[in-house]
Amino acid sequence: MTSTVVTKLKRYQLFTVAVVVIAITIGVFSYPGDTDIATAQVEPIKEYSLSSLRDLNQAFIDIAAAVKPAVVTVSTERILRQRHFNPFGFPFANDPFFERFFGPYRYKEQPREREFRQQGLGSGVIIDSDGYIVTNNHVIDEADSVFVRTFDGKKHRAEIVGADPKTDIAVLKIDESDLEHLTFGNSDKLRVGEIVLAIGSPMSENLAHTVTQGIVSAKGRSDVGLAEYEDFIQTDAAINPGNSGGPLVNLDGELVGINTAIVTRSGGYQGIGFAVPSNMVQSIMNSLIAEGRVIRGWLGVYIQPISDQMAAALDLEDTHGALVSEIADDSPARSADLKEGDVIVSVNGRTIASPGELQSAIASTSPGTDVEIEVIRDGKHKSIDITLGELSDDLSGRSTDLGPVDQRLGFSVQSLNRQLADQYDLNLNLEGVVVVGVEEGTGASRAGLKEGDLIIQLNRQKVRSLSDFEEIVADLDSGSSILLRIVRGDRSLYLAFELS
Known part of the structure; x- marks a missing residue:
């Protein structure tokens, strides 16, 4: 049986060689004028390329062997x-x-x-x-x-x-x-x-x-x-x-x-x-092993992402950073020079592109640590030194959920009075105008403006009364960016959209 297989294999090999020889002969003599076809061949792989690939391959092998245990x-x-x-x-x-x-x-x-x-x-x-x-x-x-x-x-x-x-x-x-x-x-x-x-x-x-x-x-x-x-x-x-x-x-x-x-x-x-x-993992791990719980740094700000409309209203070059919408009382941020409307762009030299990055950077830093925070205020960069506090379980570290933000102004306001204060549970001692209606499908509604919101700033100008609001709106051109600062519940927020 074995000899038969070998014999057949040899016959097959001889047949293959013969076919190859015939093919080469035809290739050489059938097209004597076509030098490209006669001489075409696969370029050999350069040895230095193979050497680089072998080195990379060996690196993967070594890493896997070292890490798996x-x-x-x-x-x-x-x-x-x-x-x-x-x-x-x-x-x-x-x-x-x-x-x-x-x-x-x-x-x-x-x-x-x-x-x-x-x-x-x-x-x-x-x-x-x-x-x-x-x-x-x-x-x-x-x-x-x-x-x-x-x-x-x-x-x-x-x-x-x-x-x-x-x-x-x-x-x-x-x-x-x-x-x-x-x-x-x-x-x-x-x-x-x-x-x-x-x-x-x-x-x-x-x-x-x-x-x-x-x-x-x-x-x-x-x-x-x-x-x-x-x-x-x-x-x-x-x-x-x-x-x-x-x-x-x-x-x-x-x-x-x-x-x-x-x-x-x-x-x-x-x-x-x-x-x-890994830097976040190491911080959490060390805290769990040493304390049995996670101890996080606390800045004491409420933050939100920056939309294209907000960036335009704040004269920012892009939407990177975290917008400070409110500062908590008795917080490290309140004790320092941080202000509402500041855009935090770095912490200790680490670039902050979003509210999530700021939360992680602060939370992974130990309480009592001095941090250098870079903000954009009125179009200029400013550095602020702050000593972090400790975040307690009852303090929220999350950014404010505003929902989608888009175009067009379409809402009505009234002066704050006792009736509206009772209706919307507002502090009568505050200054501003009350949103009493928001048109569906407008930039204001898409920005998250709601009935009962108290507008206290419009394009960074204080709104103390209905006349203040009307005066500021009168100076706005079509297509202008609108930046509102509102009070909702016990929080203040920024909303931005475009005036149609």
Whole structure:
């Protein structure tokens, strides 16, 4: 049998050689004048190109080998109890016809309790040789038991040291020592386009320590809707369910992020993943280990994003920054020179492009720290030194939700009087005009202006009365940008749109 196969293989090889020779002969002698066809051939790959590719390939291999021992699979178990009645109980219970002849049915069936075990899966990374592990809060949230499987295959029961739902970070601890662990990289120095690797356990424990590669697609992603404090690294490194809590590492094998979530329409990877930056992770982790809770810095401002209309009204070059709409009483910001209407553009030299970035920058800074805040005020840059306070649980750190902002002025106002103050629950001692009607579909309605809002400024000019308001409006040209400062409830906000 074997000799037959070999013989056939040799015959096939001889036939192939003959065909090749014939083909070459035809190619040479059939087209003697076509030198391009006769001499065309694939250019050999230059050795230095291959060498560069081999070096990059070896780098990926080395990074994966160095990082994988510090990556763990996190499995959780949650016990659910459900009370139910026997569906095949007495069929005539509470039946009026039956009770008419036999009297009320007196036996009361006792509900039975069934127990279900809900399993969960995620990833984590060892960040300390003594067994501290970082993962996502949503991986271990509401779990009755948490287990960690290390690279050597051993399964350990894990203790939850602390968790922070506001950043979706949790810290676990296993009773081991001399563990291989990762070091933190500086996520602030991470650049868009930089190569990163993601490691975790997608879909199943059987796929533990899966390594994928991509780049940093963007930084500072906020308003994603995943956590209260958002400053995500966006990456196209493949992240799937089960990768949550695993590390995102740079080419130095340093931890630069904790993989958290993906944007998908199919439930699987579609090229958009998010990771919590390592600087935020390290701050949260240190606080949870040392204090058992997260201690955050507090500035004491209410902030909002900047629309195109606001940028035009404030003479800003772009929409980057966070607009200060109100300053809290007895706050660090109130004690300093910060003012309503300031646009915060940097904190300690770190560029602030959105309210989310400001929240993250302040929250990740320890109370008592002196920070240098750069603002734009009246078109000029100004630096302000502020000592941060401590954010308490009852203080909101979120920016004001204004809804969409667009074009056109279309609303009516009246002078503030007792009747309107009672109707809209306004402070009669305030100065301004009351919005008593907003036309649907106008720039004002799209900007978020509502009936009952008290206008106290128009284009940064004080509005004390109806005559003040009418005088300012009379000087406006068609297409002018409108910037309103209003009081709504116990908060002041800025709204902007264009006058048609």
